[in-house]
Every structure is written in structure tokens, then in C-alpha cells.
Amino acid sequence: PLVKDIMVKKVATTRAGVSVDDAARTIIKDRFNHLPVVDDEKRLIGIITAWDVSKAVALSKRDSLDMVMTKNVVTVGPDDPVDLAVRLLEKHNISALPVIDHDRKVLGIVTAECLSKLLARGP
Template identity: 35%
Template structure:
């Protein structure tokens, strides 16, 4: 599997002359760990991360001589580690572990075409049934709180609920609740 198979696109970016506060808004509102800083041709010239933004805010707070109206270019990291669309995902994961980076821009012929985050690297490890099962279990746990009375597994979009029921109306309610979870096509009860 290569970077092009898992990368996120389009990429939210910023420019070196953008106000730092605009980049902070993009980081926080988008839930991004970092933003590539690009030039007019979409070549990556830097990277701004949450850590960079926090560091810049602390500098302003502790050093009155630091101007509060800084630009992205004032605080961005450079040079930037990048990968190509053909970089193996295992190599990307290793770079993330070794270099402690949370995201890597993907460039093709020098131009930004995507970005790979830690979440992108993890996503192929999770099967859709696992995701659905996690949501089903959360619904069941919320309904039976504070005790976990039932367990759920999902295979081929069929939820199997195991556990004891007080009566058949409770069983029917649980089946109805599980049917509300997106991705569940059918529900079986065992126990």
C-alpha cells in the first residue's frame, strides 16, 4: 500500500504571509495536527503545527517585545519532510514513529497532492465491521448503564447481541436500538 492509497485530499493549506490567527482557526476548527504552507505553485515551503501555534502564543504572552500580529511564515517549520505518492505506508509509519511527526505532505513533481496523517495510516487496520460493532456496543452500554449487560459483534453488517434479557419487550427494545446504528443491516440475539 502506498501514500496515494491512504492520503487525504484535497489538503487544507495556508501561506507564509497569512496571519497566524487564520492558521490557528484552520487548525482548531478542522481538527488538524498541522497545515502545509504552500507558495503560489502549491509547492510546500513549510509546515505549521499545533505546537508551533502554542509556542508562538506563549512567546507573545511572555515577551512583550514579540509582535502579536505574526504571520505563518514567522513560526512555520522548514525544511519540511515530504513523501511521494508512491512511498510505502510502512515507511511512512516508521518515519512518523522515528521523527515523531503527526502528518506528512505528499508531493508529486514538487507539487502538493495530499497529506498523510497518523489517522490515515491507522484507518486501513480497522475493518468496517469493527467500526459498526464499536458503535453498537456504545449504544448497548448507554442503554444498560452502569452495567454492561450485553456484548455485540458485527460480521458482514449483521449484529449479534449476546446477554440476558429481563423479558421479550426488553429484547425488542434492544433489537430496535441496534437497528438505529448506521451500517447494521440485521440483528440476531443469542442468550
């Protein structure tokens, strides 16, 4: 299978200028652990997770996401094989990869949960 066959397409995103509290509210409201951060053209510029929110609280850096988001985002394309996504998650010790097009626009997200569902479905 390919990434586009298993990715979650309706993914919530946020902007770098919002507060950490705002991002935390989006994470809770949309029930996603990973929130891609996009610019005005909806291009991916970072990712923020529940883990990053905890870190921001611990360090009292809650004014904007720019300081706490991860900017070097590991991504995949929709036509990449699922095997590649699995290898990247393992290699970088992360649990989600934004799926982007050639313009860095976010098309979806592939998570460890998507992969366990794929395994549960069987061959």
C-alpha cells in the first residue's frame, strides 16, 4: 500500500504565531497528538505535539509556537510506500509524519495508529 491509502486526510493545522495555549486547545478539540504548523500559504513550516506543549509549560515558554515547534519536520509524499513511512518513524523515534505535496502543502498525516490499523486489517 501507499501512504495516500492509509493517511488521515482531515488533519487540523495551526500557525506559528498562535500561543502554546491555543495549540493545546486545538490538540484537545481535534483529538490529534500532532499538529502541523503552516504559513499563510498553507505550507508546512513545523510540527507541534502534546510533548512539545508539555515542554513549553515546563520551560514557561508559552507565548508563541515559533520557539517550541520542531522546524526540521520529517515528511512523506502521498505516493511513497507505507514501508518508507514505517522506516522513517522508527529511525527518528517519532509517531507521525505529515504528508505533503511538491509545494509543501499538507495533504494529511500518517501516524503509528494508521499503521497498527493496517496491520489489524490483515493481508
